[in-house]
Amino acid sequence: MPQRSRPTLNEVALAAGVSVASASRALSGASASPEMVERVRAAAAALGYVADATARSLKVRRTEQLALAVADLANPVYVTMMRAIEGVVSAAGYRLVVTATGTDADNEIATIRGMSRGYADGLIISPLRITPAVIDELLSASVPVVVIGTIPQSVALDNVRANSMRGIRLAHAHLLAGGRASIAFVNGPINTTPGDARLRGFRRAADAAHGKVDERAIVSADDFTADAGEKATRVLLARYTPDALICANDLLAIGAMRALRQEGKSVPADVAVVGMDNTELADLTTPTLTSVCLGSAERGMRAATLLLDRINEPDRATSRVTVQPRLVVRDSSAASAVTRATAPATTRATAPAATRTTAPAAQAAKSERRR
Amino acid sequence: MPQRSRPTLNEVALAAGVSVASASRALSGASASPEMVERVRAAAAALGYVADATARSLKVRRTEQLALAVADLANPVYVTMMRAIEGVVSAAGYRLVVTATGTDADNEIATIRGMSRGYADGLIISPLRITPAVIDELLSASVPVVVIGTIPQSVALDNVRANSMRGIRLAHAHLLAGGRASIAFVNGPINTTPGDARLRGFRRAADAAHGKVDERAIVSADDFTADAGEKATRVLLARYTPDALICANDLLAIGAMRALRQEGKSVPADVAVVGMDNTELADLTTPTLTSVCLGSAERGMRAATLLLDRINEPDRATSRVTVQPRLVVRDSSAASAVTRATAPATTRATAPAATRTTAPAAQAAKSERRR
DNA sequence: GAGACGGTTGCAATCGTTTCCAAGAACGTT
DNA sequence: AACGTTCTTGGAAACGATTGCAACCGTCTC
Numbered sequence: 001m002p003q004r005s006r007p008t009l010n011e012v013a014l015a016a017g018v019s020v021a022s023a024s025r026a027l028s029g030a031s032a033s034p035e036m037v038e039r040v041r042a043a044a045a046a047l048g049y050v051a052d053a054t055a056r057s058l059k060v061r062r063t064e065q066l067a068l069a070v071a072d073l074a075n076p077v078y079v080t081m082m083r084a085i086e087g088v089v090s091a092a093g094y095r096l097v098v099t100a101t102g103t104d105a106d107n108e109i110a111t112i113r114g115m116s117r118g119y120a121d122g123l124i125i126s127p128l129r130i131t132p133a134v135i136d137e138l139l140s141a142s143v144p145v146v147v148i149g150t151i152p153q154s155v156a157l158d159n160v161r162a163n164s165m166r167g168i169r170l171a172h173a174h175l176l177a178g179g180r181a182s183i184a185f186v187n188g189p190i191n192t193t194p195g196d197a198r199l200r201g202f203r204r205a206a207d208a209a210h211g212k213v214d215e216r217a218i219v220s221a222d223d224f225t226a227d228a229g230e231k232a233t234r235v236l237l238a239r240y241t242p243d244a245l246i247c248a249n250d251l252l253a254i255g256a257m258r259a260l261r262q263e264g265k266s267v268p269a270d271v272a273v274v275g276m277d278n279t280e281l282a283d284l285t286t287p288t289l290t291s292v293c294l295g296s297a298e299r300g301m302r303a304a305t306l307l308l309d310r311i312n313e314p315d316r317a318t319s320r321v322t323v324q325p326r327l328v329v330r331d332s333s334a335a336s337a338v339t340r341a342t343a344p345a346t347t348r349a350t351a352p353a354a355t356r357t358t359a360p361a362a363q364a365a366k367s368e369r370r371r
Numbered sequence: 372m373p374q375r376s377r378p379t380l381n382e383v384a385l386a387a388g389v390s391v392a393s394a395s396r397a398l399s400g401a402s403a404s405p406e407m408v409e410r411v412r413a414a415a416a417a418l419g420y421v422a423d424a425t426a427r428s429l430k431v432r433r434t435e436q437l438a439l440a441v442a443d444l445a446n447p448v449y450v451t452m453m454r455a456i457e458g459v460v461s462a463a464g465y466r467l468v469v470t471a472t473g474t475d476a477d478n479e480i481a482t483i484r485g486m487s488r489g490y491a492d493g494l495i496i497s498p499l500r501i502t503p504a505v506i507d508e509l510l511s512a513s514v515p516v517v518v519i520g521t522i523p524q525s526v527a528l529d530n531v532r533a534n535s536m537r538g539i540r541l542a543h544a545h546l547l548a549g550g551r552a553s554i555a556f557v558n559g560p561i562n563t564t565p566g567d568a569r570l571r572g573f574r575r576a577a578d579a580a581h582g583k584v585d586e587r588a589i590v591s592a593d594d595f596t597a598d599a600g601e602k603a604t605r606v607l608l609a610r611y612t613p614d615a616l617i618c619a620n621d622l623l624a625i626g627a628m629r630a631l632r633q634e635g636k637s638v639p640a641d642v643a644v645v646g647m648d649n650t651e652l653a654d655l656t657t658p659t660l661t662s663v664c665l666g667s668a669e670r671g672m673r674a675a676t677l678l679l680d681r682i683n684e685p686d687r688a689t690s691r692v693t694v695q696p697r698l699v700v701r702d703s704s705a706a707s708a709v710t711r712a713t714a715p716a717t718t719r720a721t722a723p724a725a726t727r728t729t730a731p732a733a734q735a736a737k738s739e740r741r742r
Numbered sequence: 743g744a745g746a747c748g749g750t751t752g753c754a755a756t757c758g759t760t761t762c763c764a765a766g767a768a769c770g771t772t
Numbered sequence: 773a774a775c776g777t778t779c780t781t782g783g784a785a786a787c788g789a790t791t792g793c794a795a796c797c798g799t800c801t802c
Contacts, residue, residue: 006487006513008758019782024760033780049784054434054492057425065468065490073454083444086471095490097436100457116377118423119436119466142377169631226655247771254655261657282624284597286632286657379788390752395790404750429757701790 007047007358027051034163066098066307071109071128075297076250078126078268081148084300085124092308094121105131112137112145120148122307124148129193140314144310146303151195158310159320160303164194164276165201167292167325171246171274172205174290174327178335180244180272184217186232187257188224193222198248198276199213214241221252229255237263243271243336250282253289257332272333279328287331295323378418387414398422420672425485437678438468438491442499446619447650448667449497450693452519455671456495463679465492476502483508493678495519500564515681517674518635529681530691531674535565535647536572538663538696542617543576545661545698548706549706551615551643555588557603557627559595559619568626571649587611592623600626608634614642614707623721624660628703630710642706649697658702666694 013023016039026040043049057063066089070078086096086348093336097120101108108127112134115123123141126148127134135155138145146158168185175183183299185202188195199218219236221228229252233245238260245260251274257267263273267287275282278293302321310316384394387410397403397411405681414420437460441449453641457467468491472479479498482592483505486494494512497519498505509516517529517558539556546554556573570589590607591600600623604616608630618624618632623648628638636642638658646653649664672693681687 006489009760010758020759021761021782021784022780025781028760030761031779031781036780050484050487052429052758053488054425054428055787057424058429058758058759058789059760061787063425073457074450079445079450080471083471086444086469095468095470098453099461099466100454100456113421116421117424118377194618199399216624251655277594281652281655284652284656286629312417340582373797382789391789392753392791393751396751399790401791407750425789426757427790429788430760430790432757451755 006052007049009049009051012040012043012047012049015047015083016040018323028063029312030148043312054059063119063121065120066094066095066304067099067115067123069099069101069108069123069125071101071103071126071229073098073100077277077294080279081126081300081303082295084297085304088295088301088308094308096200101125101128103128105129105134108134109137112141116142118142122311124140124303137222143305144314146310147309148299148303150197153320154177158303158306158318160299160306161320161322162294162299163322163325164197164292164294165204166295167207167276167327168198168279169248169274169323170327171204171290171292172209174335175244175246175272175274175328176209178244178272178333180263180336181219182242183244183246184236184240185219185243186229186245186247186252187220188228188252188369189222195248202246210366215240222254224245224249224251226251226258227236229253230259231255234262235260246331247273247275250277250279253291254281254285255331257285257289268332268334270314272336274327274333278328282328282330285332287334290330290333291328293326293328298323377423378420380420380422382422382682383411383414383418386418387411387564391394395681398664421443430655434492435465436468436491438470438494440470440472440494440496441510442472442474442480442497444469444471446666448648448650449512450655451650451667452497452671452674455668456675457529457694458604459675465679472499474495474608475498476500476505479505480508483512487513489513493517493682494676495678498596504736515567515678515685517678519670519674519712521568524691527689529674529677529689531670531672531677532691533665534693534696535568535663535665536575538647538665538698539569539572539617540579541696541698542647542661542663543580545666545700545706546615546617546645547580549615550645551707553611554615554617555607555611555613556621557592557600557607557616557618558589558591559599559623560593561591566619573617583609589614592626595620595622597622597629600624601630602626603632615641615704616644618644618646621648621650621662625652625656625664627652628656628660639705640707643706643707644700649699653699656703657706658705662699664697664699666696667695707737 010019013020016023018036018040022032022036023040026037027035033052067277068085072078082098085300088097099111101111112125113298116315120143121146124146130151135151138147138157146160148160150161151157151159170182187199190196202218203213212368219232221232229247233256245256247256253273258270260267273289275289275291275308276294277296278291281290282291302323306319307323379551380394382611384391387394389407389411391547393403393407394411397408398415417607433694438454439453453469459466470482472482483496489516493515495517501520501522506522509518509528516530519531521532522528522530543554558570560568561567573589574584590603592603600618616627618627624644628644630636631642644660646660646662647665648667649662653660654663674693677690677692
């Protein structure tokens, strides 16, 4: 496998009998006579010439690469984002460099600092925990940055966020409308950004509905996994008798359904279950899982668009995009028997598409519709 | 957000009052007096200097980037591979560039050719369909290439492959041992490389067991999805009465279980089901799904290792690594009632770890054990 | 004390492009 | 016929690092 070394522009120019300058222009479409273009093209083709990306980048000060940093490449939420981002980015002629930051914040900072080495023209990052140190680092990065996640209002960075509090409220309202009265909440770890936001969302929704929140109806799993969800739900059931469960995550919801089944409770007849993130899993469970879609694909797409916009127009004002949640109703939250009798037509339709975001949302939204 | 432009080595040298050459050496740890190192370090720190990756790459002729090309970034099999690859690659100091080739072969060729631009030091590619044109292109690439997938024996390329035929045989044997006699096969599209290999595997296994293969026991879904699996299984059940199902994919298996449930058949009491790929899904279904693990993580890890090896030692002979399948037994394939009575101790243990591959397999294998 | 030697240091070339600039050619205008 | 335009073209200087080479310094040895 003789790794043949690639011909340079110099050799092409030599072969064509012209100067490198002319060769460069001929190939890049700048002013050159048709005859010149022809000669150079021919020589280039004959030698199999392809311009070297590194040399070119050095000169034009652009790498045509964009970086994406997420905690875990295998997390379905990030996978969805990544796919959306890759689509936008590669359509714009950029390559995508991915890095997993893992779970610790130092690593995130190292990644950001690494960007200063100039191997990419921009960075999309979704930090697990948003510490002041991370923000500082992002603010002083040497390339444009877009943050996916909730950062303080005052920080002048392009930013895409979900509205998980509103998502919880949608779920809560949906369950109330379905005749559920004792709605419990299975959260993930509270020391994470999403865990915290979702808990606040639930408290607010419960408070709005009943004027108080019953702390026994809230449980936190150790982790955002099915096993943790199952365990937490068992703890919950020991002290509280819900007729509906909101879970901070689809995986937690799957665990919860498992626990319910073991207790002999049927879903949705006895207990309705709503998950969150609307991953592919929601379609695959039995019963299929009603889930709050937080728009991962759309967030990814918006972030990529924002980044491209800033690259093209570095001085524009920073913008903050909030992607609105949608409730995707499936079987696990069918109205309780009693309600079904009295009010047969429950809103099986999804909540209003509810994106107050602008035009290009359509494409990504579509890809998320039937997940 | 004033994107401050980064200081160059020149400025550092100026600030330290030394030549660029010395500055470069001081920072890169080459021969330099302690005093010199100190001065340059200080100046670099004061200015916040970080060497420019592009310029460095141009000079040293290495980008410290490796590329991964797969058809679909969201496919769980690829996600698993990608995560494994990212781990190996970033531990070795490389960044990972990912590209989605989509489903058409032309795009694959374009990707490979793009590699000639020299933006990465190596390529791992998992082509959907392996055409002669693709092989040609790979052979003449200007950087080392590792192919994940089955390529002709004669092709001199580093190669990592699964053994899906053997995987099917494992499943078949397991089902026979569990007392199943009418084993059917739910395949994916046959015009794909995996679809084709898995079908051949099933034919061979069935033939070995019964001396013939009943064509009515074989059905092909249009796609590797749960819906397609459900549909195909319904077609199958209309003409054949299996007591076990091997599915070419976990998603197909989930669809199949859905179809069986609708027909009032219970899993595993009436019909055992075995999936393939051993994705996270297998742990999440009810009953949990027995699945053939084809070692995505291990394949990824092996491919990455192979690529690094070749980069370090370009002239070594090409090697072909076959990752052996393992059967991960879960609830969906518990022995049929009759057998359970007579031979109570069915092999609940997994099949022999069965990787004839060498040492570094351990790590990735572990991460795949309890999926 | 002279020469040899090991270790630092700076100069300058180099990697493969792009692009500024000036020179030249071709052409039209007065 | 001379001049001004416009268009092409080649020379050469970047881009920001690394590195071969030669100069230099101090020390040690004979």
